[in-house]
Amino acid sequence: MKLGLRICVNTLSGAMQGVPALLKLLDEYQIQASFFFATGADNSGRLTDRVRQPWYPHLNFASRLYGIVILPPKIANRAAKVMQSVAAAGHETGILCHDRARWLKGMAHADQAWTRNELSLAIDAYQKIFGNKPKSMAAAGWQVNPYLFQLQQTEGFDYACDVRGRSAFFPVLQAIESTCPQLPTTLPTLGELLRQGGDVNINNVHEYLYAESQHILPQGHVYSCNAEMEGMTYLSVMEKLLVMWKGREGGGIRPLYEFIDDENRSSLKRHQVGWAQAPSSEVYYATQSLPL
Numbered sequence: 001m002k003l004g005l006r007i008c009v010n011t012l013s014g015a016m017q018g019v020p021a022l023l024k025l026l027d028e029y030q031i032q033a034s035f036f037f038a039t040g041a042d043n044s045g046r047l048t049d050r051v052r053q054p055w056y057p058h059l060n061f062a063s064r065l066y067g068i069v070i071l072p073p074k075i076a077n078r079a080a081k082v083m084q085s086v087a088a089a090g091h092e093t094g095i096l097c098h099d100r101a102r103w104l105k106g107m108a109h110a111d112q113a114w115t116r117n118e119l120s121l122a123i124d125a126y127q128k129i130f131g132n133k134p135k136s137m138a139a140a141g142w143q144v145n146p147y148l149f150q151l152q153q154t155e156g157f158d159y160a161c162d163v164r165g166r167s168a169f170f171p172v173l174q175a176i177e178s179t180c181p182q183l184p185t186t187l188p189t190l191g192e193l194l195r196q197g198g199d200v201n202i203n204n205v206h207e208y209l210y211a212e213s214q215h216i217l218p219q220g221h222v223y224s225c226n227a228e229m230e231g232m233t234y235l236s237v238m239e240k241l242l243v244m245w246k247g248r249e250g251g252g253i254r255p256l257y258e259f260i261d262d263e264n265r266s267s268l269k270r271h272q273v274g275w276a277q278a279p280s281s282e283v284y285y286a287t288q289s290l291p292l
Helices: 012-028 045-050 057-066 082-086 100-109 114-128 145-153 190-196 205-213 228-235 236-247
Strands: 003-009 034-038 092-095 171-175 221-226 270-277 284-291
Touching: 003 012, 003 082, 012 082, 012 228, 034 082, 082 092, 082 114, 092 100, 092 114, 100 114, 100 236, 114 145, 145 171, 205 221, 205 236, 205 284, 221 228, 228 236
Parallel strands: 003 034, 003 221, 034 092, 171 270
Antiparallel strands: 270 284
């Protein structure tokens, strides 16, 4: 069974440190994957600590003392060459979102104008770097709304990987339909498994993920990883997974665009999109629901 890699680049550190490490690892094992980039301001430091701003540590004291406002860096501006190196290495590239913090907080309940603006910002930033519009997308945090699906169709995306599920489908949400196929994430994430505790730990989590990937699905499996986790803190776990997946028979590891072609696109069915709670978390994400 084939397996697709959805690699999300959420932050500047993920782009500058995690991506090069992943590129080196993927090159070593001759594997192609799909990278999806956040392009706007990296507000990750502001989400964890309103005072400490990790991009300019030498100004922390002055910031507190004089009330200096330090704007977070824009990922597309600082990491453009790294992003281009991903495409140069033969990997698929697409967009994750523009401002990830804003996307996670507002996307699920946003109106059409807000959604169009956020998507347009990400598309424009991507186009400035690569010289063409993105043809694929993976919504940050699996956070969506019906207008996003509608806009993906209008923008001519080949596919999107915005939800969790089991097989490719055409999405329907709040009576809005889209002919842009959804290729859902099928496997649990590394973080989800580690948060479960019990017998799962950093030394054996790759075995649990591999076991999950052995369950047969119609189009194969899609694994979603983060440049900040699998590319940095848990790079050794990622290597173990790649070795195990590459060694199994039937399909190998592929970029996501290879899962959707004219033949299987014509056979896709419409499915309602719903919401499910992430394991060991209070977060809800979009998920494939009932067929229509």
